[in-house]
Amino acid sequence: MIKVTYVAPDGTATTLEAEPGSSVMQTAVANDLDGIVGECGGAMMCATCHCYVDPAWQDRTGARSSDEEEMLEGAATEVTEASRLSCQIRLDPALDGLVVHLPEEQH
Amino acid sequence: MALAPLDTEITLDQLSSDPYPIYRRLRAESPVLRVAATGRTLLTKAALTKAVKDNPDLFSSDDPQTPMRPAFRAHTLMRKDGAAHFVERKAISKALTPKMIKSDWAPLYEKLAEEYVGRLPRGETVDLFSALCGPLAARILAHILGIPEASDAQMQRWSQVLIDGAGNFGWKPELFAISDAANDEMDALFSELEERRRTEPDGSAYSAMLTAPDPIPMSQIHANIKIAIGGGINEPRDALATIVYGLLTNPDQLAEVRAQEAWDRAFEEGIRWVAPIQVSSRRVTEDTELGGFEIPKGDTVMTVQASANRDEDLYEDGESFFVFRDKNPHQAFGNGPHHCAGAHVARRTVGKIILPLLFDRFPDMRLPDPQAVIWKGFGFRGPITLPVVLA
Numbered sequence: 012m013i014k015v016t017y018v019a020p021d022g023t024a025t026t027l028e029a030e031p032g033s034s035v036m037q038t039a040v041a042n043d044l045d046g047i048v049g050e051c052g053g054a055m056m057c058a059t060c061h062c063y064v065d066p067a068w069q070d071r072t073g074a075r076s077s078d079e080e081e082m083l084e085g086a087a088t089e090v091t092e093a094s095r096l097s098c099q100i101r102l103d104p105a106l107d108g109l110v111v112h113l114p115e116e117q118h
Numbered sequence: 119m120a121l122a123p124l125d126t127e128i129t130l131d132q133l134s135s136d137p138y139p140i141y142r143r144l145r146a147e148s149p150v151l152r153v154a155a156t157g158r159t160l161l162t163k164a165a166l167t168k169a170v171k172d173n174p175d176l177f178s179s180d181d182p183q184t185p186m187r188p189a190f191r192a193h194t195l196m197r198k199d200g201a202a203h204f205v206e207r208k209a210i211s212k213a214l215t216p217k218m219i220k221s222d223w224a225p226l227y228e229k230l231a232e233e234y235v236g237r238l239p240r241g242e243t244v245d246l247f248s249a250l251c252g253p254l255a256a257r258i259l260a261h262i263l264g265i266p267e268a269s270d271a272q273m274q275r276w277s278q279v280l281i282d283g284a285g286n287f288g289w290k291p292e293l294f295a296i297s298d299a300a301n302d303e304m305d306a307l308f309s310e311l312e313e314r315r316r317t318e319p320d321g322s323a324y325s326a327m328l329t330a331p332d333p334i335p336m337s338q339i340h341a342n343i344k345i346a347i348g349g350g351i352n353e354p355r356d357a358l359a360t361i362v363y364g365l366l367t368n369p370d371q372l373a374e375v376r377a378q379e380a381w382d383r384a385f386e387e388g389i390r391w392v393a394p395i396q397v398s399s400r401r402v403t404e405d406t407e408l409g410g411f412e413i414p415k416g417d418t419v420m421t422v423q424a425s426a427n428r429d430e431d432l433y434e435d436g437e438s439f440f441v442f443r444d445k446n447p448h449q450a451f452g453n454g455p456h457h458c459a460g461a462h463v464a465r466r467t468v469g470k471i472i473l474p475l476l477f478d479r480f481p482d483m484r485l486p487d488p489q490a491v492i493w494k495g496f497g498f499r500g501p502i503t504l505p506v507v508l509a
Contacts, residue, residue, distance in 0.1 A: 051457035052172045085215025118216060118465055
């Protein structure tokens with residue numbers, strides 16, 4: 012099992028266990044976590060699974076694709092260097108312990 | 119494995135007048151059912167509808183036989199998959215992102231909503247459906263698309279004609295003649311505006327598509343605008359009418375929505391309760407299985423999101439309008455690659471702007487006779503009249 016920690020804007024941290032191969036978005040949605048909507052189901056069509064990767068993990072989560080980049084432009088909150096669509100972060104054992112921060116809103 | 123059972127009794131008239139008791143029965147008895155009247159296999163449980171929409175390889179949107187093609191005089195993104203869909207979708211979705219809507223468009227939407235709500239006569243009985251819901255949805259859309267030169271009446275007529283043509287499964291030539299005439303009008307307007315939208319970009323969908331670094335073909339730009347006209351008026355119109363009905367027939371909830379300013383939750387509940395787009399079709403690309411039944415290649419399955427949105431597995435008393443549900447994971451906007459491109463616009467315009475404005479201006483608005491409200495539609499559904507007293 013891979014552990015992922017989601018930190019809400021108020022600082023509340025929730026750690027979830029993820030199936031290898033699932034995404035950061037899928038793991039959140041499967042566990043009913045508030046703060047990640049993921050309405051399009053991971054098709055990169057809605058930008059409602061925006062998250063900020065913790066600085067300690069940014070090297071390991073990899074770079075954004077150009078399609079992801081474009082869709083991120085539409086996110087409801089400020090987009091920074093740390094911004095990712097969480098549907099595009101696939102979890103493997105190397106990401107065990109990953110920390111992501113959640114935005115104020117997704118719509 | 120057996121094929122899904124075949125029903126020969128359910129009629130399209132029944133599904134159009136009140137499908138909900140039928141869907142409730144199907145969820146309990148036959149969540150996978152071939153319904154002869156529709157020529158499709160109906161899926162009425164949320165897990166099934168979501169699984170289908172999330173798997174576009176197995177359940178394709180591409181339908182070579184669709185009457186949408188002659189109705190829109192184009193093969194549109196609605197009926198494409200994969201990269202072909204993505205490239206056309208991306209071209210228009212740039213103009214529909216939350217950021218664009220919030221930063222660039224919200225002030226205009228507010229002005230338009232104020233203008234349309236402001237001209238409603240106080241103290242009279244008014245059909246809100248025809249006096250507000252339709253025209254305001256049309257006006258807002260005309261601006262988003264970059265064709266504000268079109269009148270409300272034109273926008274609404276084109277929309278209905280495109281929908282009627284797209285649903286012309288009987289292939290009646292007279293319906294395509296009507297959609298041809300509307301296509302001529304739309305194409306003429308788009309061509310007339312092209313130069314200006316290109317040289318003076320205004321953030322509209324038309325400008326965004328015309329000025330993209332690698333634009334999609336002109337035929338597909340027209341097709342995208344038409345899809346948005348066909349798919350962008352009925353839904354906010356019907357959502358608004360449904361939510362107003364839900365709130366006026368549940369005054370205790372209305373009071374609480376007001377107190378908490380929970381208009382966005384009222385919006386989500388309204389479209390869950392009666393999804394403006396009730397069903398979608400997908401073509402099966404390989405022999406497969408759903409809910410324990412064999413689904414052969416070439417079959418067309420119909421996801422009934424109207425039913426998924428009331429699924430007992432997800433909702434307590436899903437048949438009732440109840441704004442303050444704990445969770446509301448509805449599928450009114452669909453899911454998967456074809457997830458509604460207008461979702462953000464609808465949430466903002468209807469949920470955050472129009473509803474609070476309307477109830478603020480007419481705090482004692484009432485629905486004298488809820489029984490007089492007629493609901494209609496199998497594919498698209500909502501009240502077709504909404505006589506309210508404005509006070």
